[in-house]
Amino acid sequence: MARMIGAEMFFETLIHEGIDVVFGLPGGYVLKVYDVMPKYADRIKHVLARHEQGATHMADGYARASGKPGVVLCTSGPAATNTVTGIATAQMDSSPIVVFTGQVPLPYLGSDAFQEADHIGITRPCTKHNYLVRRTIDLPRAMKEAFYIAGTGRPSPVLVDMPKDVLLGEDELVIPESVSLRGYKPPKKGHPGQIKRAVEMMLAAKKPLIFGGGGLIWSEATPELIEFAHRLQVPVTSTLMGLGAYPPDDPLFISMLGMHGSYAANMAVHDSDLVISIGARFDDRATGGNFEKFAPNAKIVHIDIDPATIDKNIVVHCPIVGDAKEVLKQILELLPAKIKTDRKEWLGQIKEWQKKHPLTYNQNGDKILTSYVIDTLSKITDGEAIIVSDVGQHQMWVAQYYKFKYPRTHITSGGLGTMGFGFPAAMGAKFARPDKLVVSVCGDGSFQMNFQELATAVENKMDLKILLLNNGHHGMVRQWQTMFYDRNYSASKFEVLPDFVKLAESFGAKGLKAKRPEDLEATLKEGLSTDGVVLMEIFVDCEELVYPMIAPGGAMNEMILGASDVA
Amino acid sequence: MRHTITLLVDNESGVLSRIAGLFSARGFNIESLNVAETLDPETSRITLVTSGDDFIIQQIIKRFNNMVNVIKVSDLSDEVRVEREMVLVRVEAKEGNRAEILRTADIFRAKVVDVGLKSYTFELTGDKDKITAFIELLQPMGIKEIARTGTVAMKRETKLQKRGEEK
Numbered sequence: 213m214a215r216m217i218g219a220e221m222f223f224e225t226l227i228h229e230g231i232d233v234v235f236g237l238p239g240g241y242v243l244k245v246y247d248v249m250p251k252y253a254d255r256i257k258h259v260l261a262r263h264e265q266g267a268t269h270m271a272d273g274y275a276r277a278s279g280k281p282g283v284v285l286c287t288s289g290p291a292a293t294n295t296v297t298g299i300a301t302a303q304m305d306s307s308p309i310v311v312f313t314g315q316v317p318l319p320y321l322g323s324d325a326f327q328e329a330d331h332i333g334i335t336r337p338c339t340k341h342n343y344l345v346r347r348t349i350d351l352p353r354a355m356k357e358a359f360y361i362a363g364t365g366r367p368s369p370v371l372v373d374m375p376k377d378v379l380l381g382e383d384e385l386v387i388p389e390s391v392s393l394r395g396y397k398p399p400k401k402g403h404p405g406q407i408k409r410a411v412e413m414m415l416a417a418k419k420p421l422i423f424g425g426g427g428l429i430w431s432e433a434t435p436e437l438i439e440f441a442h443r444l445q446v447p448v449t450s451t452l453m454g455l456g457a458y459p460p461d462d463p464l465f466i467s468m469l470g471m472h473g474s475y476a477a478n479m480a481v482h483d484s485d486l487v488i489s490i491g492a493r494f495d496d497r498a499t500g501g502n503f504e505k506f507a508p509n510a511k512i513v514h515i516d517i518d519p520a521t522i523d524k525n526i527v528v529h530c531p532i533v534g535d536a537k538e539v540l541k542q543i544l545e546l547l548p549a550k551i552k553t554d555r556k557e558w559l560g561q562i563k564e565w566q567k568k569h570p571l572t573y574n575q576n577g578d579k580i581l582t583s584y585v586i587d588t589l590s591k592i593t594d595g596e597a598i599i600v601s602d603v604g605q606h607q608m609w610v611a612q613y614y615k616f617k618y619p620r621t622h623i624t625s626g627g628l629g630t631m632g633f634g635f636p637a638a639m640g641a642k643f644a645r646p647d648k649l650v651v652s653v654c655g656d657g658s659f660q661m662n663f664q665e666l667a668t669a670v671e672n673k674m675d676l677k678i679l680l681l682n683n684g685h686h687g688m689v690r691q692w693q694t695m696f697y698d699r700n701y702s703a704s705k706f707e708v709l710p711d712f713v714k715l716a717e718s719f720g721a722k723g724l725k726a727k728r729p730e731d732l733e734a735t736l737k738e739g740l741s742t743d744g745v746v747l748m749e750i751f752v753d754c755e756e757l758v759y760p761m762i763a764p765g766g767a768m769n770e771m772i773l774g775a776s777d778v779a
Numbered sequence: 780m781r782h783t784i785t786l787l788v789d790n791e792s793g794v795l796s797r798i799a800g801l802f803s804a805r806g807f808n809i810e811s812l813n814v815a816e817t818l819d820p821e822t823s824r825i826t827l828v829t830s831g832d833d834f835i836i837q838q839i840i841k842r843f844n845n846m847v848n849v850i851k852v853s854d855l856s857d858e859v860r861v862e863r864e865m866v867l868v869r870v871e872a873k874e875g876n877r878a879e880i881l882r883t884a885d886i887f888r889a890k891v892v893d894v895g896l897k898s899y900t901f902e903l904t905g906d907k908d909k910i911t912a913f914i915e916l917l918q919p920m921g922i923k924e925i926a927r928t929g930t931v932a933m934k935r936e937t938k939l940q941k942r943g944e945e946k
Contacts, residue, residue, distance in 0.1 A: 332793060333796070336793075336796070336797060336800055337800060337804050340847070341846075341847040341848075344792075344793070361847060393847060394789070394850045395788070395789060395846065395847050395848055395849045395850040396847045518845070519841050519844065519845070520838070520841040520842050520844075520845050522841070523834075523837065524838065
């Protein structure tokens with residue numbers, strides 16, 4: 213066994229775990245790690261972020277685009293507290309990241325030493341688990357367990373806190389071969405009895421519906437999902453996080469459901485007699501938030517890897533705890549190759565709803581509509597790009613109008629709704645998938661929350677496109693003020709905004725802008741085909757609202773379809 | 780409804796605050812919480828008493844089960860079980876009531892663990908109601924200080940038949 217210091221063990225264990233990129237920032241208590249880093253530079257790339265929140269979103273974007281854990285390295289105190297928003301974001305969307313923080317030496321713990329914070333206490337509610345490493349020899353084991361916990365079961369963030377003396381201490385490198393934790397046995401296969409029951413319910417249902425979520429993407433269940441939907445001839449709707457898990461052009465796909473979901477999807481849920489939820493947790497944005505009015509005529513089959521989501525928001529008739537892909541395989545074994553039930557009427561009804569109120573916009577004025585921008589982007593890229601949206605109105609238009617063909621191509625902060633997530637996450641996604649066109653779609657509000665990472669993008673010579681939709685406002689705030697606060701536009705307009713093109717240029721990126729509808733396509737085409745970091749600033753209409761919409765607490769069939777429905 | 784939940788957990792620092800944190804994050808109250816090492820020094824047993832409707836309790840148990848440091852969770856509320864708590868009570872003992880205090884303590888089979896010129900200190904073990912009754916009786920005599928442990932609980936080996944229940 214080789215003897216080495218903790219800082220070297222850190223890299224040896226990362227390499228052993230197959231990690232090749234770390235997003236981070238140096239600082240006092242992790243300086244030894246940075247000191248030995250050059251020795252490992254050929255095997256581990258370090259991306260120097262400009263802010264720890266940026267680094268954490270990068271790791272998150274990397275994890276979502278690749279399916280592999282994203283890694284963050286930073287120092288103690290303020291650095292660690294800066295990661296909290298990123299950790300909570302990853303937690304809410306079940307993204308596996310492992311955050312390594314430096315900590316004051318063990319004898320100083322709890323003494324309010326310089327740059328000391330209780331990382332374990334602060335991150336306890338937003339991590340799946342966290343570790344304070346007390347001995348150098350324990351570091352590789354803690355790291356191995358951290359990666360195992362983050363990446364298995366319901367993927368989630370884990371934090372490992374590394375006191376300075378642990379990083380400096382010398383011991384033998386012992387990386388355990390496998391992980392065995394008495395209190396952690398993530399489920400894989402579903403209970404056969406429950407699966408049998410679920411299949412019986414599926415075969416008996418007249419108006420079944422698949423309600424797919426982000427779990428489908430994490431478990432890579434797309435092939436099984438398509439086979440399942442086709443065999444059962446059942447329509448498929450998706451939560452925000454589930455977009456990309458099912459091909460958008462498939463006739464059974466009825467788009468996203470929920471607060472800004474399609475009319476057909478929401479009506480179908482309301483009318484359905486069997487909701488088959490797979491890898492979704494019945495979040496209030498997906499269900500309308502009024503759980504009593506949700507799918508009033510339906511029995512519910514709930515497939516989820518996390519038993520704690522069962523019966524949390526919705527009373528479930530048939531729970532199946534297990535990995536979505538494994539459970540779908542088990543279901544397919546029991547499901548006949550061709551079902552006898554005639555679904556003509558149900559599918560016909562859904563077609564009618566789709567025809568009655570399709571997702572649509574009317575680009576005829578001088579001002580550019582964001583919906584038109586996203587539709588154009590979708591057409592130009594043919595749904596082949598990875599789109600990382602930020603949070604706000606544009607996020608909903610991305611979900612509605614971009615046709616995501618593949619899993620892991622739609623990346624967004626769904627659960628926590630973290631503005632500032634998009635741009636750094638897009639960088640992480642590009643590191644994970646350098647072969648893909650990655651577009652960071654953001655608003656002027658959200659981009660201002662983490663634009664310092666432009667420096668990181670340029671420094672790494674990234675080929676990354678930023679589509680910045682400038683409406684001069686916090687658009688979604690303005691929309692709610694329009695609809696629910698008597699048009700009292702309090703603090704939603706930006707009195708001062710930077711010239712984003714100049715801003716990009718000041719970092720060494722390229723900037724383009726478009727103000728008129730007729731310029732949009734050319735600007736997008738030029739921006740997307742120019743190498744390097746390119747920011748395309750599109751000036752859009754701040755009056756445009758995201759429709760359809762379910763007001764908070766409304767039922768799925770109580771939709772506001774357009775401006776004429778608003779008092 | 781009142782629930783007695785026992786947890787077998789890793790004997791590590793921070794585990795108790797993970798458990799307690801779950802309650803504070805959701806605004807639930809913990810009636811009592813006890814923790815001590817088991818025969819295996821690597822594990823501890825926690826006895827936790829809380830109240831809430833079935834939905835809340837079910838959620839709490841599921842979340843406990845999700846914790847990496849939690850090895851086993853049992854809700855003993857519907858089980859035949861032994862529940863005990865212990866209390867130390869210091870009672871003001873004046874000339875006129877010293878004998879009466881001792882008599883009361885004797886009825887409860889409380890042990891005297893400290894005697895002074897001004898006070899007696901008793902130790903009493905029993906279920907929650909017995910402890911409460913003892914404290915209530917001593918109260919008029921002047922309790923100076925109490926230290927109560929809260930409940931510890933264990934399932935009984937044999938399931939006693941409830942009245943009217945058939946085999």
